[in-house]
Amino acid sequence: MPASAFTHPAPVEVDLIVVGSGGGAMTGALLAQRAGLSVVVLERTDRVGGTSAYSGGACWLPGSAVQQRAGIADSTEGARTYLEAVLQPDDGWTPDGAKVEAFLAHAPVVVAELEAAGIDFEWLPFPEYYDAPGRCPMGRSIQPTSIKRAALPRDVAAVVRPPVERDRVGEEGRNTLTGGQALIARLAAAFLGAGGQICTGHTVRDLLTETDVSGDKVVGVWALTEHGAVEVRARRGVLLGSGGFEGSEARRDSHDTPGRVEWSMAPRGTNRGEPISAALDAGAAVDWTGLGWFCPGLEQPDGGGSFTLGFRSGLMVDGSGRRYGNESLPYDQFGRLMAADPARIPSWFVFDSREGGRLPGIAMPEGDPAAHLEAGTWVRADTLEELAEQTGVPASALVTSVARFNGFCATGVDEDFGRGSDEYDTFFTAGEGPNKALTGVEQAPFYAARFVLSDLGTKGGVVTDTSGRALRPDGSAVPRLYACGNAAAPMTGPYYPGPGAPLGTAMVFASLAVRDLVD
Structure with a gap:
């Protein structure tokens, strides 16, 4: 592992800044690092993984080789039929067919990319959530295989967020990491092994922008640390994978989101929505209609x-x-x-x-x-x-x-x-x-x-396109700004199609964002 794996303070400039360290964020970071970019992950807490680490680790990624090896009746075509039946216009929300098609086409690809990077998956029997055409009997979700703590680099083993029942009482994780902990641990270990950097204790509150003949473009971030504010610049772009605003009572109230901060499953003291607000300040459009994963x-x-x-x-x-x-x-x-x-x-x-x-x-x-x-x-x-x-x-x-x-x-x-x-x-x-x-x-x-x-998080976030690019209200892209997961408006709107839909969509659009950055 590079000596600079957990750099403090953050580097002055990299190709890509990834904000947050959940499943979508870490997928984007790993794939960008493997594509030859220099990448830093900025995480506000002293642990990586966010709500993803609390999860069961299910990933709704239809049509991959993992399902094929398991011999289940999954296919991209079946998943398309299922989503067409489930994702119906509702309360001002309309499904984006282009994004759905991008997700379906790329889901098997991102699984193949991650398996090539050493992330092992297996099929997980877990029924999908709607009795609709295209539903796969006993589900089509996959999950990372478990991993022993001793098999991980020491720094990774020490920094992955423990399961919720242990984290909330200040206990460390188990000797065998399963579900969401296994996903985050595997992604983090592969990312660091490829030369990436993770900086904990960095709260991103603002985006740096510059103006040229094409308008404003995002060139970095401001982050608060225990030593004060730091500026980190990005040559290629910024990917927001920082979760929603479930940790902010004021933002929940302003967007009429049911529930309360103390009832949310997000790690305490996290996901307060500052990066989404920073994107809004940079000109991005935001959609609040999804409300949350309840x-x-x-x-x-x-x-x-x-x-x-x-x-x-x-x-x-x-x-x-x-x-x-x-x-x-x-x-x-x-x-x-x-x-x-x-x-x-x-x-x-x-x-x-x-x-x-x-x-x-x-x-x-x-x-x-x-x-x-x-x-x-x-x-x-x-x-x-x-x-x-x-x-x-x-x-x-x-x-x-x-x-x-x-x-x-x-x-x-x-x-x-x-x-x-x-x-x-x-x-x-x-x-x-x-x-x-x-x-x-x-x-x-x-x-x-x-x-x-x-x-499990709020759903309101940055409006994005099929490449995960942040869009302005007029539909044009905010140059060099991307979003995935709960920092982005959800592809599924107010619906939750099956186990692992939050992780699966976050991972796919993080990967598509990286492809756009690299091209």
Whole structure:
């Protein structure tokens, strides 16, 4: 590894500055370095990976050799059919067919590029999120293979952000890095091995621009460090891969983004949106209509939220004690149900003691049940009436909701919301009744866990073209400025097609940006 791998301060000038260190940013950095450019990654925190490192590492990259080797029924044509069915005009948003085609054409290419750089992938069984034409049975997402910490360069092993359940309590990562940690670790190791530089503790707040006969062009950035502001210049361009604005309450409020900073799954103290604002100041257009990648969030005793999915039993009720949706929906879709009505935030997830008082679902982090009970984020009671009193919901409504739900569990048919009718609904479940997604609330004592609206990041960002170039409101490009991931307006708009769509689209458009830079 080069001695300058973690340079401080940053170099004075390079070919490409990459802002942020998530999956899209690091993909762009690695591919640019391998293409012969000099690249520096500027990361605001002392860890690399951002929200990508917290993720399961799924990458929605259709039609690659990885799926072909796994023998699954995936293809570019099938993915095109699926996206055409899923990405429908909605609330002022219209899909950009050219960007969709660019994504589909380049997804297999970026996988091949990364595999050539030594990044190993495997197919991950995980159902896609919509029952639509072109859907691939058990999904088409891929993920990086796990890697032992000892197999990584020491500097990389020390700087990759730990899993969320460890990071939030100040613990280091595990000896085996999986999912998002494996993705970031592999990308960072390959990037540094190719001669790239990563500078932590650099918060990019402004872009440097110069004016010539063609107008303003981006020539670098200003970054704040513990030693003051530094100027870093870019001969070829700047790629924003810095996440969204989920960490800024003021920006969330100004763009009417549901949820709160403390409920977001972004690493705390990050993703405050300064690079997006800097792009706006440089003349870029911004689209805020995507809102966010949402999920139900198990509220933690400290007020934070936890990414939650895969409920095995139990039901969710709103403040009136009534059920309002299929709890087994893909998490973004259920999150949007929560956001649709203020009475649903907070909600209460009601379950029984069949799993020994543990939440019958997957929450990252779940937290200690005893701590939840002490803080009141969970309550426990011997009867549903007592549970209602502790949660503040009407007892008669809660008792009626549970009785109706239990009746559906007995018959195997959710007459209200169809829980268990889709392959995603049953992916995480193992119930023994006529519908394995429907397991009743019958065994006292009973529990209720408070849920808020969490997100995996916001979606509003810089408007870009098929090459990841930042566009002005008139459709012309801002010279030398590129964006990917949550710093860019999403190709998928308000939709979340399948596991790894945020990472997959970020990686593809980062790679396309590099191609434009190199050409």
